[in-house]
Structures are given as structure tokens and as C-alpha cells.
Amino acid sequence: MQRKTYAAIKGEILTENVKEIINKYPDYKYYFGVVKNNAYHHGIKSVLDLIKGGINYLAVSSLEEALAVRKYTIDIPILCLEPISLEYVMDAINNNITLTIESLDYVNKIIEMDLYDKLKVHLAIDSGMKRLGFYKKEELNEAYKKLKDNDHIEVEGIFSHFATSGVMDPYFDKQVKNFLEITSDIPLKDIPIVHFGRSLTLVNHPKLSFCNGIRLGIIMYGFSQSRKDGKSIKSKIRKIKRKILQKKYKCSQTILENDLNLKTAMELYTEVISCRPVYKDDVVGYNTYKIKEDGYILTLPIGYADGVTKKFGFVYIDGNYLKIVSDCMDMLLIYSPKKVEVGKKVEIFGKHVPISSVCKILGINSYHLFNQISNRVVRVHIHDNEKEEITY
Numbered sequence: 001m002q003r004k005t006y007a008a009i010k011g012e013i014l015t016e017n018v019k020e021i022i023n024k025y026p027d028y029k030y031y032f033g034v035v036k037n038n039a040y041h042h043g044i045k046s047v048l049d050l051i052k053g054g055i056n057y058l059a060v061s062s063l064e065e066a067l068a069v070r071k072y073t074i075d076i077p078i079l080c081l082e083p084i085s086l087e088y089v090m091d092a093i094n095n096n097i098t099l100t101i102e103s104l105d106y107v108n109k110i111i112e113m114d115l116y117d118k119l120k121v122h123l124a125i126d127s128g129m130k131r132l133g134f135y136k137k138e139e140l141n142e143a144y145k146k147l148k149d150n151d152h153i154e155v156e157g158i159f160s161h162f163a164t165s166g167v168m169d170p171y172f173d174k175q176v177k178n179f180l181e182i183t184s185d186i187p188l189k190d191i192p193i194v195h196f197g198r199s200l201t202l203v204n205h206p207k208l209s210f211c212n213g214i215r216l217g218i219i220m221y222g223f224s225q226s227r228k229d230g231k232s233i234k235s236k237i238r239k240i241k242r243k244i245l246q247k248k249y250k251c252s253q254t255i256l257e258n259d260l261n262l263k264t265a266m267e268l269y270t271e272v273i274s275c276r277p278v279y280k281d282d283v284v285g286y287n288t289y290k291i292k293e294d295g296y297i298l299t300l301p302i303g304y305a306d307g308v309t310k311k312f313g314f315v316y317i318d319g320n321y322l323k324i325v326s327d328c329m330d331m332l333l334i335y336s337p338k339k340v341e342v343g344k345k346v347e348i349f350g351k352h353v354p355i356s357s358v359c360k361i362l363g364i365n366s367y368h369l370f371n372q373i374s375n376r377v378v379r380v381h382i383h384d385n386e387k388e389e390i391t392y
């Protein structure tokens with residue numbers, strides 16, 4: 001790595017997170033690890049750590065992503081959550097990749113294909129998100145029958161997706177009701193894998209009795225969203241609002257707090273590549289910042305093309321939190337009252353700057369933060385003290 005800007009990915013943390021989740025929520029048979037977009041940008045090699053923790057099915061967005069996983073593991077089943085173009089169905093079969101079936105039209109086209117091997121499919125149900133999936137019972141019934149009657153197709157699973165995290169939320173209950181209504185004519189018990197929940201619905205709701213699978217995304221990467229009602233006015237208002245909702249809509253049981261002990265596995269680092277003196281009233285960067293007191297400008301090789309902007313506020317260098325005063329596509333400029341050696345390590349987030357604080361400053365959630373750290377940033381995957389640099 002010549003440009004010393006990298007995301008350190010701690011494999012053991014991912015493994016321990018998954019173990020902790022399964023240990024505290026042991027009632028599922030299938031734990032899907034959602035590893036779309038390069039495992040939420042942790043690098044696809046992370047699948048090995050997740051599998052080590054107990055993930056026994058993976059889920060990705062596209063066939064390309066599934067094939068990228070296959071470079072690391074050939075055994076684990078992979079569900080492609082978006083339907084794939086029909087011309088690639090044989091690639092899916094040959095690589096043990098399970099397809100999502102989301103419409104009758106797609107079923108008719110697959111049936112017309114002359115499949116000579118077994119294709120595994122999961123039926124997607126649109127229970128309210130209005131994104132993908134069957135929303136008409138009659139079409140689902142017809143599709144199910146046609147698929148069951150075909151010797152080359154195995155209906156291995158059925159699933160839906162929650163639009164909300166489900167905290168005192170009538171929409172959560174509505175989606176469960178819709179799912180049961182749409183699937184009421186097909187024998188759910190005969191379908192080996194039924195999965196609906198995602199990270200936050202896992203912790204916020206008791207297990208849905210008809211599900212034996214759960215899809216874990218952001219929670220594996222360290223976010224359990226345990227909520228304690230604080231003493232601030234904001235949190236008191238939130239509590240009152242929840243009570244009103246609960247009463248008005250008779251929402252199903254919601255669990256706010258959990259005792260999951262999870263850690264974030266990604267840390268982002270760079271280094272100082274230049275340090276120069278500046279004086280009061282100097283203007284730095286693209287004329288964006290006027291120096292208030294004599295000091296130094298430190299240049300870092302990380303910029304908005306890497307996903308880091310001035311809005312991050314500050315960086316951590318050698319015990320000090322220093323202000324980001326200007327950003328460019330590839331570099332950040334930092335103000336320091338003292339001289340700093342070229343080559344000093346800089347933490348953008350990690351031990352001293354928690355990801356949750358960065359999210360708060362930016363006003364975004366952890367999904368967006370992870371996905372914003374671009375693929376240009378080398379991922380250094382660390383496992384058993386061994387480091388592997390992964391470039392994309």
C-alpha cells in the first residue's frame with residue numbers, strides 16, 4: 001500500500017458479533033448474513049469471519065456479488081435478493097446460488113427455459129414495502145403451483161422484508177398481517193426456509209412463530225440499537241409518543257433494550273503527508289477557511305472521493321482532536337496549533353472516534369457511513385494477527 005489510507009477490518013470482531021447474536025437469539029435454524037455491497041463495505045473476505053461465527057446462508061444483491069463471494073467459499077448457499085436476468089440462470093445453478101422469484105411473469109419465463117439441473121428459489125412477498133415481491137394472493141398461488149410442478153425447481157424458501165425497524169409501529173404489524181394473508185393458501189410449513197426479519201426487527205420483536213430464518217445485516221457489523229429511555233425532554237417526548245401509538249394501534253410487543261455486546265469491526269486511518277506553517281488571516285484550501293491563529297496545516301491523503309469530507313469535523317492525531325478546515329477530492333486539510341511530523345498516523349474513526357459519534361455529527365446512520373467509504377480505500381483485513389490488503 002503506497003497511499004497509506006486504509007480501512008482496517010477486524011475479522012475476529014465480526015466472528016464474535018455473530019456468535020453473540022446467535023447466542024442471545026438461538027431460536028432460528030437459518031442465520032442469513034447479508035453481505036451486499038462488499039459486506040456493507042467491510043470487504044467480501046469478511047464472509048469467512050461471519051461463517052466462522054455461525055452464519056449458515058448468505059444474501060447478496062446481484063449475481064456479480066454472489067460470484068465475488070464464491071471466490072472465498074464454495075459451500076455456503078447464497079441467496080440473490082434481486083431477480084437476475086434469465087440469461088444468467090445457469091450461472092446461478094452452476095454456482096449454488098439461490099434465486100429470488102418475485103413475479104408470476106418471471107416464473108412463466110423460467111418454466112419456459114429448458115433447465116436440466118436443479119434451481120433453488122425463494123419466493124419474495126411484498127408485504128408492504130412496495131419494492132419487490134408478490135402482492136396478489138392469486139398470482140402467488142399460481143406461481144407456487146407451477147414451480148412445485150417443475151422437477152428442476154426447488155421452492156426452498158419464502159421471505160419478505162420489513163420497511164421499518166418496528167418500534168411501537170403499526171406498520172410492522174400490518175406487514176406481518178399482509179404476509180400471512182397473501183400466503184394463506186400455500187402451505188408455509190412445507191417450505192423449508194421462511195424468513196422475514198432483519199437486524200432491528202430481530203431485537204425489537206419476539207420471534208415470529210412461522211419463521212425459522214432471520215436476515216442479519218447491520219447488526220453483524222456492530223449495531224444493536226439498544227434504546228434506553230434517557231432523562232432528556234426529547235426522550236420523554238419519544239416515550240409519550242410511543243405510548244400513544246401503542247394505545248391507538250394496539251401495537252404488538254416491542255422490546256427496546258437488549259443486552260447484546262457488539263463491537264464495530266471497521267476503523268479508518270490515514271497519515272500526515274505534509275505539514276506547513278500558516279499565519280492569522282491566511283486562507284487555506286479552495287479559499288474555504290481563514291486561519292484564526294498562527295499554527296500549521298496538515299495535509300492528509302483522504303478526501304471526498306474516499307467518502308470523507310470536512311463535515312466529519314475533526315480527526316484524531318497523537319492524543320489530539322484536530323479540526324478539518326478544508327476538503328478536496330483526494331485530500332483533507334487539518335489545522336494544528338503545533339507542528340506534527342510527516343508520517344504520523346491519523347484516525348478518522350476507530351478507538352478514539354467512535355463510528356456512532358461520526359454518524360451523529362453527519363446526521364446519517366451507520367448504513368450510509370459504511371457505504372460512503374469508497375472502494376478506493378484499501379481494506380486491510382486482519383485475522384489472527386495476519387493482515388491482507390484488499391484493493392478493488
Ligand SMILES: Cc1ncc(COP(=O)(O)O)c(C=O)c1O
Nearest residue numbers: 034081161198199215216217218
Ligand atoms: C432484503 C433485505 N434483507 C435484509 C437486509 C438487511 O437489513 P439490516 O441491515 O437492517 O439487517 C437488507 C438490507 O438492505 C435487505 O434489503
